[in-house]
Amino acid sequence: MARKKKPGDHPNHERWLVSYADFMTLLFAFFVMMYANSQTNKEKATLISHAFREAMTEGTLGPALSRLLNNIPSKPGQVLPSNIAVLPVQNKKPRPVELLPSLHQLNDTLKKEIQSGRLEVRMEGRGLVISLKEATFFPSGGDILEPTTLPMLAVIATEIKRYPNPIRLEGHTDSIPIKTSRFRSNWDLSAARGIAMLELFAERFGVDRGRMAISGFADTAPVASNETDEGRRRNRRVDIVVLNELAAAQEPVQASSK
Structure with a gap:
């Protein structure tokens, strides 16, 4: 009224x-x-x-x-001063999702491989970790993936492709130094194994390269003692880390490769 x-x-x-x-x-x-x-x-x-x-x-x-x-001129034809920057709108990436369903799915699908000790799947504070044992996936001192492991890796790739979360491929060695014509140190070997995993996921299984990054830790992040043969075997591994939302927020901003 x-x-x-x-x-x-x-x-x-x-x-x-x-x-x-x-x-x-x-x-x-x-x-x-x-x-x-x-x-x-x-x-x-x-x-x-x-x-x-x-x-x-x-x-x-x-x-x-x-x-x-928004730093837009308020009148037609008005020109902004040269020292006022107009920032472009950036495309937002999909928000990382909950990873517990993937943990349960992989534990179920790869149950036999996990029980036999060929790989390990666990949840950490930073996200889902799929730990691949060297004895199963790589020859001693080498970075060429064993062809027999491709079915297992296909299962893993299918699962991690379902979500947009960033992926970190981390190579680890034991404390015994290596120096060959191909690898100058354990640092080279650990990084090369991470790269081999990235190339396989991207080329064979179609995982977006923009989601992945490589880390080579050499012997600096052991999960067991390097004083025993069993401990050294556990330390020689590649960890596929699918980051949760909290960990992803701490990562550098990456542009999608697509």
């Missing part, structure tokens, strides 16, 4: 009637003005002042502030 005018009302009285939301917006605009006046960038402050004046005189506060906050 329209408000009836009372004697003495200003002719433009209704124009200045505002809702609570309008009042809060005006209050916000006031603080924007205060901020503008505190800046040493006078050209940007001028744009802010112009947007505010336009809002108050033309009743277009919302659009004016929207243009202001």
Whole structure:
């Protein structure tokens, strides 16, 4: 119902009637003005002042502030100062998903291989870890994957392709130094095994390269003592780490390879 005018009302009285939301917006605009006046960038402050004046005189506060906050000229043909950068809109990557279903799926599908000690699947604070034992997947001192392991790796690739989470391929060795014509040290060997896994996942199974990264740890992250043969066997491995949302947020931003 329209408000009836009372004697003495200003002719433009209704124009200045505002809702609570309008009042809060005006209050916000006031603080924007205060901020503008505190800046040493006078050209940007001028744009802010112009947007505010336009809002108050033309009743277009919302659009004016929207243009202001996005550094878009408020008038056709208006040119932004050269020192005000217009940032491009970046495509957001899919948000990492919960990994417990993958843990259960892999434990079920690869049950025999896990029980035989050929690989291990576990959940850590950073995400899902699939640990591939050297004795099963690589020859001693080499980075060529054993062809007999391809069916297992196909199961793993199929599962990790279902989700957008980043993947880290980490190579590990025992503490016995290696120096061959191909590998100068355990660092070279551990990194080369991670690269071999990346190439297989990308070329044969179609995993997006943009999701994957390589780490070579040599003997610096053991899971068992290097004082025994059994401990050294456990330490020689490649870990496929599918990062959870918390761990992924700490990673450098990567562009998709697609």
